[in-house]
Amino acid sequence: MKRDKSIHEFEKAKQFIPGGVNSPVRAYKSVGMPPIFIKEAKGSTITDIDGNNYIDFVGSWGPMILGHAKPEIIEAIKESANHSTSFGAPTILETEMAATITQMVPSIEKVRMVNSGTEATMSVIRLARAYTGKHKIIKFEGNYHGHADSFLIQAGSGAMTLGVPNSPGVTPGTAADTITASYNDIQSVEKIFETNKNQIAAIIVEPVAANMGVVPPEPGFLEKLRELTHKENALLIFDEVITGFRLARGGAQEYFNITPDLTTLGKIIGGGLPVGAYGGKKEIMDQLAPEGPVYQAGTLSGNPLAMSAGLAALKILNNNPEIYDQLNKKATRLAEGIRENLKTTGIKGVVNQIGSLLTLFFYDGERVTSFSHASKSDTEKYSVYFKNSLNNGIYLAPSQFECAFISDAHTDEDIDKTISANKMALENL
Numbered sequence: 001m002k003r004d005k006s007i008h009e010f011e012k013a014k015q016f017i018p019g020g021v022n023s024p025v026r027a028y029k030s031v032g033m034p035p036i037f038i039k040e041a042k043g044s045t046i047t048d049i050d051g052n053n054y055i056d057f058v059g060s061w062g063p064m065i066l067g068h069a070k071p072e073i074i075e076a077i078k079e080s081a082n083h084s085t086s087f088g089a090p091t092i093l094e095t096e097m098a099a100t101i102t103q104m105v106p107s108i109e110k111v112r113m114v115n116s117g118t119e120a121t122m123s124v125i126r127l128a129r130a131y132t133g134k135h136k137i138i139k140f141e142g143n144y145h146g147h148a149d150s151f152l153i154q155a156g157s158g159a160m161t162l163g164v165p166n167s168p169g170v171t172p173g174t175a176a177d178t179i180t181a182s183y184n185d186i187q188s189v190e191k192i193f194e195t196n197k198n199q200i201a202a203i204i205v206e207p208v209a210a211n212m213g214v215v216p217p218e219p220g221f222l223e224k225l226r227e228l229t230h231k232e233n234a235l236l237i238f239d240e241v242i243t244g245f246r247l248a249r250g251g252a253q254e255y256f257n258i259t260p261d262l263t264t265l266g267k268i269i270g271g272g273l274p275v276g277a278y279g280g281k282k283e284i285m286d287q288l289a290p291e292g293p294v295y296q297a298g299t300l301s302g303n304p305l306a307m308s309a310g311l312a313a314l315k316i317l318n319n320n321p322e323i324y325d326q327l328n329k330k331a332t333r334l335a336e337g338i339r340e341n342l343k344t345t346g347i348k349g350v351v352n353q354i355g356s357l358l359t360l361f362f363y364d365g366e367r368v369t370s371f372s373h374a375s376k377s378d379t380e381k382y383s384v385y386f387k388n389s390l391n392n393g394i395y396l397a398p399s400q401f402e403c404a405f406i407s408d409a410h411t412d413e414d415i416d417k418t419i420s421a422n423k424m425a426l427e428n429l
């Protein structure tokens, strides 16, 4: 496949934008090739500026659950834009969005709109600290909650270590208030509570880890987190920026039947426009200004375009629950097809799939259930697999530690094509 225009545009972009991209993963650093520049996308197909078409499994990292350029969403944006694009004042659209979210996610009694998942998670821990009067939060290795200082923390060895900033610019003072536990290891969480008596404000967790590749919760893990936080007077925060409205209409909390105290959302609720949200129990949310003393604000929070696009998406998902079975069936068929290909080609790999989320780990072992398993994957092999796939017309995440997103626009033919392209990509490793 020719990609001269992308190569040229990347060089140009690097003159004006750090690394030539507005988000690091897009630079293809971990797959060792210049990134492709996208011209347009429709349904499950994405087209680069050299005119190459691919079946898209990135879906803008989650928002495109209904596929690209969904007519109802595009129409909603066009209609809304005719009335201007932002007012910085309350609109009925925001009430409608809030009412829809609280109806679809019963644990959310009140919700505040923001403009990204990062804004949602950084605001929700400020709220949790204010509400509990405690300072420390527990996050999990391999979980990603956006780029706020409190989350760019990677424990040293073991879950007991106080966080050590893994990004320059995060101060030791900030890191001291984030403690990292091991995902799917409840003992690691219990030990942190024992050694930090009455200091833990909240646990924030991806109810399905999707940012180390897909690692579903082991049976009982989320239930135990719920029990522990109740016992220790800490809040349980589900970061559903990816799983929200994706794993089920009510997200992971419906799928696993667990009620968190607070939830963060993003991606799907903006229909592809910038959005984030956080919500939960009334008594907690009412601590937020102007009702309460906890300050958080945003010029474009709840802006009419994102609300219109997001409402159009949520309306389709809410009125067509069969979409979730169809997503699951397609993703399951793809996972089985890849497992079959691993067997016939003799390549060592593990496929994790839940709902419409899937990751092929180039991991030499039985299962990938933790960050330490995931981080032992062969990233060199992944980068060759990624390039083979791209040349076979399959557009995957340019990193082993992300996931593939299946959408309602992926057809059975797309899945068949992807299974055979996967086989070719494995055979040419």
Ligand code: KE4
Pocket (backbone or CB within 6 Å): 023, 024, 025, 026, 061, 116, 117, 118, 119, 121, 144, 145, 146, 147, 206, 210, 211, 239, 240, 241, 242, 266, 267, 276, 402
């Ligand atoms: P944003 O600030 O990127 O909107 O959301 C941050 C965030 C919060 N919580 C979870 C569970 C997330 O997955 C994310 C962002 N996801 C990544 C993809 N794995 C965004 C892609 C990127 O960083 O470019």
